[in-house]
Amino acid sequence: MSNKEVKAYPETGWGMPFTHFFDSTIIVDNRARNGRSTKTFIGEGLWQPVADNVTEGDYVFIQFGHNDEVKTKASYTTEEEYVNNLTRYINESRLKKAIPVLITPVARRKFDLLGHIQGTHDVYSNLVREVARKNDVPLIDLDIKSQALLQQLGPETSKLLFNYLDPNEHPNYPEGKKDDTHFSELGARKMAEIVLAEIRNLKLGISNHIYTPVKK
Amino acid sequence: MRLSMSKKTICFIAILLMGFVLPPKKKIKVYLIGDSTMCEYEPKRAPLTGWGMPFRYLFDSSVTIDNRAKGGRSTRTFISENWWQPIADSLQEGDYVLMQFGHNDEAKEKKYKDRYTPVPDYKTNLIKFIRETREKKAYPVIITPVTRMRFDKAGRQMQTHVEYTAACYEIAKQYNVPLIDLDTKSRNLVEQLGPERAKLLFMQLDPGEHPSYPEGQKDNTHFNEYGARRVAELVLTGLREQDIALAERIVKSAMK
Numbered sequence: 438m439s440n441k442e443v444k445a446y447p448e449t450g451w452g453m454p455f456t457h458f459f460d461s462t463i464i465v466d467n468r469a470r471n472g473r474s475t476k477t478f479i480g481e482g483l484w485q486p487v488a489d490n491v492t493e494g495d496y497v498f499i500q501f502g503h504n505d506e507v508k509t510k511a512s513y514t515t516e517e518e519y520v521n522n523l524t525r526y527i528n529e530s531r532l533k534k535a536i537p538v539l540i541t542p543v544a545r546r547k548f549d550l551l552g553h554i555q556g557t558h559d560v561y562s563n564l565v566r567e568v569a570r571k572n573d574v575p576l577i578d579l580d581i582k583s584q585a586l587l588q589q590l591g592p593e594t595s596k597l598l599f600n601y602l603d604p605n606e607h608p609n610y611p612e613g614k615k616d617d618t619h620f621s622e623l624g625a626r627k628m629a630e631i632v633l634a635e636i637r638n639l640k641l642g643i644s645n646h647i648y649t650p651v652k653k
Numbered sequence: 654m655r656l657s658m659s660k661k662t663i664c665f666i667a668i669l670l671m672g673f674v675l676p677p678k679k680k681i682k683v684y685l686i687g688d689s690t691m692c693e694y695e696p697k698r699a700p701l702t703g704w705g706m707p708f709r710y711l712f713d714s715s716v717t718i719d720n721r722a723k724g725g726r727s728t729r730t731f732i733s734e735n736w737w738q739p740i741a742d743s744l745q746e747g748d749y750v751l752m753q754f755g756h757n758d759e760a761k762e763k764k765y766k767d768r769y770t771p772v773p774d775y776k777t778n779l780i781k782f783i784r785e786t787r788e789k790k791a792y793p794v795i796i797t798p799v800t801r802m803r804f805d806k807a808g809r810q811m812q813t814h815v816e817y818t819a820a821c822y823e824i825a826k827q828y829n830v831p832l833i834d835l836d837t838k839s840r841n842l843v844e845q846l847g848p849e850r851a852k853l854l855f856m857q858l859d860p861g862e863h864p865s866y867p868e869g870q871k872d873n874t875h876f877n878e879y880g881a882r883r884v885a886e887l888v889l890t891g892l893r894e895q896d897i898a899l900a901e902r903i904v905k906s907a908m909k
Contacts (some may be wrong), residue, residue: 454700454878456696594853597879605887611909622877622879626863647864648865
């Protein structure tokens with residue numbers, strides 16, 4: 438989701454193309470950061486400025502899980518903590534009359550030998566769904582939707598959505614890269630398009646501010 | 654105390670020497686001249702992307718990429734509309750001019766007669782770019798026009814710029830100018846991906862998929878952000894293969 442530094446290009450977070458989807462009344466402020474879980478996003482003081490600055494009518498799009506669910510990572514967040522942290526984001530957004538939207542973690546590229554896409558966030562995605570239901574928060578099920586897209590493209594073509602680079606293809610990755618988690622420009626934009634389609638389906642107020650080109 | 658002084662002195666001398674051995678690279682400008690496949694686009698036209706846009710991120714801080722490419726321009730209109738002269742005037746010694754034209758020069762249909770440039774004129778215009786670049790002690794590089802996506806029934810990518818690519822080769826040889834054969838390189842890329850996957854390089858959008866193109870797009874000429882980057886990478890490979898000194902300024906990876 439995050440804005441990437443130039444040195445990490447062509448790795449692209451889906452928040453980057455998402456920025457351009459709205460008219461001039463909307464500012465997309467992408468505060469997502471690589472490597473963060475719901476826990477470290479709070480612990481490192483990344484959440485508080487958001488909570489302090491949101492105002493009535495703002496939206497807070499919340500997508501975590503990749504770094505929460507991995508037990509070996511320092512960012513690991515237990516299921517209980519994950520639920521509590523998501524609930525905290527929701528409550529503190531609502532306290533400021535802002536509108537929280539929960540997003541299940543976007544899929545990784547993992548296929549079984551038969552070419553069927555495999556869920557990699559099942560437990561944490563379910564927790565997001567539960568928190569959404571319990572707190573009556575709009576939910577964008579990006580995990581499911583992005584898995585469907587990867588399945589449709591299949592094991593080979595879906596590589597084009599991820600940061601897959603041959604050696605010497607891109608100077609930032611001289612040895613090449615096979616990343617099944619982080620996106621290329623194409624994957625980031627496709628994921629952003631899924632989120633946008635769901636915003637429309639949910640009829641969120643912000644969908645009235647999706648950019649429309651002037652007819653020539 | 655004396656020891657640390659002498660250490661400092663040695664350090665100082667060492668830094669001084671390094672300064673002589675590795676002078677900071679002179680800052681240069683790389684001008685990109687060409688058409689819609691290369692030019693800049695405002696964010697609201699995304700994902701439409703000219704390959705000059707991602708190209709700028711492939712170099713170190715000694716290089717400024719100045720993308721002057723303009724949509725719809727042929728070599729002829731690039732000159733007649735006065736896009737070239739300001740570049741010729743501001744070129745400095747050591748700068749580069751990377752030229753990629755052809756898509757609009759070759760457009761023979763009546764509706765494009767404003768831009769159509771017959772091959773002999775195309776050559777004359779390339780020679781003008783080359784000559785005026787060299788007059789300023791800057792370096793010209795010819796790039797053959799990037800391919801359009803057009804598969805034959807057997808699933809082979811077809812040549813889409815035959816005469817104009819041949820003209821590039823001719824002029825490059827005649828004037829001893831480095832040439833990057835982007836036409837061939839991009840054709841190979843498109844063919845390797847095949848008819849279905851190659852669409853993912855181009856401005857192909859379903860209706861309603863992207864807010865900037867509500868009715869969708871089926872464009873086999875212009876690139877999306879991904880295709881533009883892949884093409885920029887091909888040009889970079891060409892710079893390396895042709896031993897063009899600009900390749901020494903390709904950014905060093907800072908990724909761990």
